[in-house]
Amino acid sequence: PRFVAGSMGPSGLLPSSEDPDLGRVGLPELVEAFRDQARGLIEGGADVLILETCQDILEMKAQVLASREAMKLAGRDVPLQCSITLDPTGRMLLGTDVRGALATLEALHVDIIGLNCSTGPDLMRDSVRYLCENASTPIHCIPNAGLPINDGGRTLYPMRPEPFAETLREFVLDLGVNAVGGCCGTTPEHIRALVAA
Secondary structure (H helix, E strand, O other), X not given: OOOOEEEEOOOOOOOOOOOOOOOOOOHHHHHHHHHHHHHHHHHOOOOEEEEEEEOOHHHHHHHHHHHHHHHHHHOOOOOEEEEEOOOOOXXXXXXXXXXXXXXXXXXXXXXXXXXXXXXOHHHHHHHHHHHHHHOOOOEEEEOOOOOOEEEOOEEEOOOOHHXXXXXXXXXXXXXXXXXXXXXXXOOHHHHHHHHHO
């Protein structure tokens, strides 16, 4: 048997932004769009919804509200795994830090909280530690294979499988992370090393 995660990524807009292009969408419009997506995933049989690569906490709120509406419409509840994306300074794109994000997500009573994308696990260490020490939910960490590098217009992810796996192993054993995985730049070799670790 296998469990299937239905993934809901960001809209590409930033509803909290004052930018006339990026901030041109409101909460009700986002909830409506995400509700349709969530309902399709739930009715399709997803066992969990992963709301991921979120760079604007208001957009994450829209995804959570939409998912709950979709569960009611579908007549089926599934856990919500919420994944924010932090830059190397430990903040979301519009400035929310891990403390503010955790407070918001716990107030929304989501089931799993964590980080994905943006950087490698090495740059997530302090934020992961904070989540593990302060969250009331299980914690996940799904990093890139290192901080991306621009190589003549081509994106490279420099972290090799062994250090990637070893860092996540440390997060599980020493910090208490409950679920790990790989995001951008990870290969089957990264995941094999992670499983072995």
